[in-house]
Amino acid sequence: MTGWPPLRDDLRGLAPYGAPQLDVPVQLNVNENPYGPSEKCAADIARAVGDAAATLNRYPDREFTELREALAGYLNGSGGSGITPDMVWAANGSNEVMLQLLQAFGGPGRCALSFAPTYSMYPEYARDAVTEWVVGHREDDFTLDLDHARSLVLERRPSVVLLPSPNNPTGTALPPEAVSALCEAAGDGLVVVDEAYGEFRRAGTPSALELLPLHRNLVVTRTMSKAFALAGARVGYLAADPAIADAIRVVRLPYHLSAVTQATAIAALRHADELLAKVDELREERDRTVAWLRSRGLTVADSDANFALFGTFADRHEVWQQLLDRGVLIRETGPSGWLRVSIGTAQEMESFRAALTEVLDTPHEEELR
Template identity: 60%
Template sequence: MTVLPLRPELRGCEPYGAPELDVPVRLNVNENPYPPSPTVIADIAAAVSEAAAGLNRYPERDLPALRAALAEYLDVESGVLLDREQIWAANGSNEVMTHVLQAFGGPGHTCLSFTPTYSMYPEYARNTFTRYVAGPRREDFTLDIDAVAATIEAERPAVVILASPNNPTGTALPQADVVAILEAARGRGPADSADGSGPCDCVVVIDEAYGEFRRPGVPSALELLTLTEADGAPRHPHLAVTRTMSKAFGMAGLRLGYLAASRELVDMLRIVRLPYHLSALSQAAALAALDHREELMSQVASLRDERDALVDWLRACGWIAHESDANFVLFGPFADREAVWRGLLERGVLIRVVGPEGYLRVCVGTPEEMERFRTALLAVTGTTTRRSGNEANHTKVNQEKNA
């Protein structure tokens, strides 16, 4: 029998991943349900074909054209004009986050987040030998800013990661809370600054993977990157905002994530990136997709409307459904959420068992997919009437508590 020297902290661990099942309606991994058009596909294919002619050469190491195109996109999407030197990109936001923790985490450093939240954060920390600490959220999934500040003071983290909108709850952070957390992070990082001057700031990462789905009037943390001090220095040099082309852009198969931050922070990430980490083909495909940003983003408004209608419908049926700024909704509670999940699966609908006990998460699909989800959910739960308002909500919660 072969015995391999697996790291002790990895023993017994399973690879990350949601179920990959071949069913008619897949609403479990928060994908955009609309594929790219033939025109987009043709332009991506042409760009990749052109790039393939130079595959005997290494790709651009620091991605100048792609970073400039992403900066231009953020200006259009969020009204935030950044220099290309403030943008970093990698193979999905997963690799971007890994770069952050490779640069700022490691042995003796701590990563802090607040649960429930994205389940990969502790794995990023584990894989970079970074200690992970998870504080609690309130019952409504918001953050107690005083408690956050106290936890930062006590733990002295190198990195704080906060998803906004949060996964799996869909809740966005108010801008005032982000500013308060940035202030709390000042001078409260590890006591091992490079120049020996004492405690440094901790890096605050706002994960906006679902940022394009936020409701009108909900600001992006990107706006805080444009603020400067009287001398022109960035006011929040320890802020990083991550985005992805996987969700609203409908390019999950491309695996392209990116980050916006101060130039100083981005340059530190360049230290830990592998040589030529983003292939020439990935860069070409991403640039071609960005040329069609208006078309690829055209479904966002309809997906928002579908999401909001889903929240209203779930509440009318008597469940708790939380307001969402993402492309998914967390709903429940169920006495046996696994049974509900299995019942939906038997009817060809795949959603996700994730988040607080008793709750399920469903991604927003096409109108046809959502109608099939609603029909299946009513059949599985035996709900036959669409009651309205607080009475329905109260009745359903009490039924589940007493089940």
């Protein structure tokens, strides 16, 4: 052990995860929902939190029974069927849900596996849970080569396979046959389909929730940060075989969901129809954005999420910087040459289009491509 403080050797020199937080007029870099809760929804949340405040001298329900019932009811109307409260687990954002899965089912001598490009936090979950990280590849169009994927799973026998659908940062959704094939190949290993952006999927794109009755090793995760406009509340959850949900209780911290968090989430779920109506607007805005980007001669990945990955640029950082100089913040992420824009309000997307048009129409535009 060298140096102070006595940090783990594998953590020395690493920077913490996080996108740039900059105060600019148009912020389209972290896939937030640009539409906050309505006054009616916010008032309901405030009342629920006020009621919880009167009991904050007591620990919260550590099994968050009422919230699990509400989440099960919601999932049964959002692609699932027959989901019961004992199949549901929740935590502080889907990030904590994933970390708990790796803590419970990963560990020394085990590995977790995914296919790049994918969510940049996955290897960090594995690292934090002292789990070997194995990464395969996606095709040039960011779809999954099922033969390659199955072969790698059979070769490495991971205890956890992480499959985002829609994928971040590309927006690519997985077909159900791919999920089923990898569930079968994984044997006793878990296959986690991360549907953080599941509510934004295009018509006809199924949810992996439909496959839960077929595969006991399938886990489907969701979040309330995106579709429910609750990024600040930090609520994520999963649906899985009751034995999986029960096992996570071994590694969870005591009372990990505060009474305030539980009250906020339950109140928001009462307004699911209203909140999801904004999702329809964002889907339409996403499709308009993808079409416009392509009309400008750019390559855009097909997206079932609330963002679009586009490119390619010889110097993507320069494009990112020029947009920032014009008051528009997007994300420099994904494969080399690509940029990702979150879908905002119609006005925000108009600002994005105007700024990018200026960048692309500059005399040195060809040098950026």
